[in-house]
Amino acid sequence: MPDAAGHLPFYYGSISRSDAEEYLKLGGMMDGLFLLRQCLRTLGGYVLSVVYNLHFHHYPVERQLNGTYAIAGGKTHCGPAELCEYYSKDADGLCCTLRRPCNRPQGVEIQAGVFDNMRDNMMREYVRQTWKLEGDALEQAIISQAPQVEKLIATTAHERMQWYHGNIAREEAERKLYSGAQPDGKYLMRERKESGTYALSVIYGKTVYHYRIDHDKSGKYSIPEGTKFDTLWQLVEYLKIKSDGMITVLKEACPNASSLTPAPPSLPKVRQLASSANSDGYTPEPFTEKSRILPMDTSVYESPYSDPEELKERKLFVNRDLLLIDEVELGSGNFGCVKKGVYKLKKRQIDVAVKMLKVQDEKTVKEEMMKEAEIMHQLDNPYIVRMIGVCQAECLMLVMEMAPGGPLNKFLSSKKDQVPVSNVVELMHQVSMGMKYLEGKNFVHRDLAARNVLLVNQHYAKISDFGLSKALAADDSYYKARAFGKWPLKWYAPESINYRKFSSRSDVWSYGITMWEAFSYGQKPYRKLKGTEVMSFIDRNERLPCPTDCPPEMYQLMLDCWIIK
Numbered sequence: 001m002p003d004a005a006g007h008l009p010f011y012y013g014s015i016s017r018s019d020a021e022e023y024l025k026l027g028g029m030m031d032g033l034f035l036l037r038q039c040l041r042t043l044g045g046y047v048l049s050v051v052y053n054l055h056f057h058h059y060p061v062e063r064q065l066n067g068t069y070a071i072a073g074g075k076t077h078c079g080p081a082e083l084c085e086y087y088s089k090d091a092d093g094l095c096c097t098l099r100r101p102c103n104r105p106q107g108v109e110i111q112a113g114v115f116d117n118m119r120d121n122m123m124r125e126y127v128r129q130t131w132k133l134e135g136d137a138l139e140q141a142i143i144s145q146a147p148q149v150e151k152l153i154a155t156t157a158h159e160r161m162q163w164y165h166g167n168i169a170r171e172e173a174e175r176k177l178y179s180g181a182q183p184d185g186k187y188l189m190r191e192r193k194e195s196g197t198y199a200l201s202v203i204y205g206k207t208v209y210h211y212r213i214d215h216d217k218s219g220k221y222s223i224p225e226g227t228k229f230d231t232l233w234q235l236v237e238y239l240k241i242k243s244d245g246m247i248t249v250l251k252e253a254c255p256n257a258s259s260l261t262p263a264p265p266s267l268p269k270v271r272q273l274a275s276s277a278n279s280d281g282y283t284p285e286p287f288t289e290k291s292r293i294l295p296m297d298t299s300v301y302e303s304p305y306s307d308p309e310e311l312k313e314r315k316l317f318v319n320r321d322l323l324l325i326d327e328v329e330l331g332s333g334n335f336g337c338v339k340k341g342v343y344k345l346k347k348r349q350i351d352v353a354v355k356m357l358k359v360q361d362e363k364t365v366k367e368e369m370m371k372e373a374e375i376m377h378q379l380d381n382p383y384i385v386r387m388i389g390v391c392q393a394e395c396l397m398l399v400m401e402m403a404p405g406g407p408l409n410k411f412l413s414s415k416k417d418q419v420p421v422s423n424v425v426e427l428m429h430q431v432s433m434g435m436k437y438l439e440g441k442n443f444v445h446r447d448l449a450a451r452n453v454l455l456v457n458q459h460y461a462k463i464s465d466f467g468l469s470k471a472l473a474a475d476d477s478y479y480k481a482r483a484f485g486k487w488p489l490k491w492y493a494p495e496s497i498n499y500r501k502f503s504s505r506s507d508v509w510s511y512g513i514t515m516w517e518a519f520s521y522g523q524k525p526y527r528k529l530k531g532t533e534v535m536s537f538i539d540r541n542e543r544l545p546c547p548t549d550c551p552p553e554m555y556q557l558m559l560d561c562w563i564i565k
């Protein structure tokens with residue numbers, strides 16, 4: 001992940017507070033002179049250092065998990081650049097407005113932090129090993145879950161540092177520090193057996209001192225009475241600059257011999273796999289980020305057929321004997337109903353949703369369902385509901401992966417208070433990744449809407465309902481419908497309504513409407529208009545209004561989806 005401030009000329013990277021003050025002095029100390037640096041205490045955060053009245057003011061800028069930035073108590077911004085831009089127009093609680101950037105002097109590069117250099121590789125290794133992913137599934141996991149995974153990794157990065165000695169006794173730590181030269185400030189960190197907490201051992205005046213590291217309820221680390229940090233390596237970096245109550249600052253790491261050998265990276269314990277049998281599928285709220293179930297933790301991130309042994313047995317038509325259908329109805333549609341079920345694979349059982357045809361003998365309906373099945377059979381992406389197979393028995397059935405959270409619009413309208421906007425952004429991002437995949441395969445969905453986005457859990461969405469979908473021929477850029485049908489006009493682009501033309505570009509229009517539904521927490525678009533009236537509304541260059549509390553960037557994205565050309 002590139003540093004979000006990496007392009008800013010007044011960004012210095014990982015420098016100390018006193019270095020920042022030196023640069024500001026060099027810059028002339030006028031009111032409103034400012035620079036940005038990496039926060040040494042929080043993950044992904046920054047500090048804005050500003051001069052006013054010949055004094056220095058330092059404001060921590062925190063990065064939230066959804067990737068937005070804010071100064072405590074202040075407004076939220078989508079990036080550090082936007083945040084600085086905002087405070088250059090309005091002091092809004094700061095000592096003064098930001099007036100002049102204190103740019104890096106010539107020859108001064110952005111100072112990389114300890115973690116910066118190792119982050120990308122660690123992310124990749126972590127995702128690969130924890131979830132055993134490769135190829136596209138690996139790349140998608142990295143892109144979609146970067147902030148969460150980054151946090152997981154950062155909290156265990158100390159295990160890779162040469163000063164970390166793992167679980168050794170106090171006496172062993174002393175022996176290591178006393179062996180060889182004994183300069184003041186030589187240090188190591190160890191895990192304490194009894195409690196699973198950590199300790200820092202430092203030598204000073206030929207004596208070893210041990211400091212317990214506290215871990216508070218919010219997950220922050222500190223030496224007793226000291227400054228608090230998100231991670232252990234940030235604590236160490238800080239204590240190299242400031243003693244923070246210890247007898248000395250940390251100077252020279254006492255290296256752990258085993259950390260220098262290129263042993264396979266010690267990765268954090270493998271996260272528990274969330275059972276698909278978890279009937280309601282929701283993570284209990286409020287959850288801590290550490291216990292949050294990521295899409296990759298669920299059993300539906302990868303296809304059951306990604307296991308070669310299962311794939312060997314795969315057929316389009318599945319055996320009725322392997323399918324158990326429950327009475328529980330998950331939903332219903334034009335064709336019939338969708339029931340809950342269990343399907344027996346070779347090695348395990350999986351929860352499934354079974355779409356059942358109600359009118360048995362009508363040929364066209366059967367053909368339609370088979371078309372839907374053929375489309376789904378070709379798709380395999382974490383953000384798309386997969387088909388397990390078709391089953392012909394008491395009726396024609398489509399057996400699919402189960403998405404127990406149900407349709408997005410219903411979920412959002414019933415759980416409005418429990419779902420922050422950042423959660424909606426996360427889900428819509430996943431939908432966009434599923435749609436991008438679809439475009440890459442040359443498929444058009446033609447019925448993208450919040451009702452057809454199903455949830456695996458509160459943080460995991462999948463696109464479903466391929467009843468209207470079409471595969472485009474290799475050299476076609478659009479599909480032309482022969483005649484009008486029962487169409488969801490309010491979701492359709494003008495060219496689809498006017499000329500019956502459907503393409504990935506018209507899917508983009510529907511994506512915009514779906515976004516609007518999501519950020520409106522399940523409201524119906526153009527409520528006061530009839531389907532046919534929407535056409536003239538759009539022709540008059542009018543568009544749906546910005547939903548309440550919807551971030552302006554998100555509304556802009558919707559408007560971009562509704563550009564005619």
Ligand code: ADP
Nearest residue numbers: 330331332333334338353400401402403465467
């Ligand atoms: P239609 O073509 O009639 O719109 P859908 O495929 O959208 O049919 O399914 C109708 C309803 O059935 C959905 O709104 C949802 O409630 C339920 N459903 C469909 N597929 C699944 C699934 N894979 N997991 C859970 N519920 C599902």
Ligand code: MG
Nearest residue numbers: 333451452465
């Ligand atoms: Mg539907």
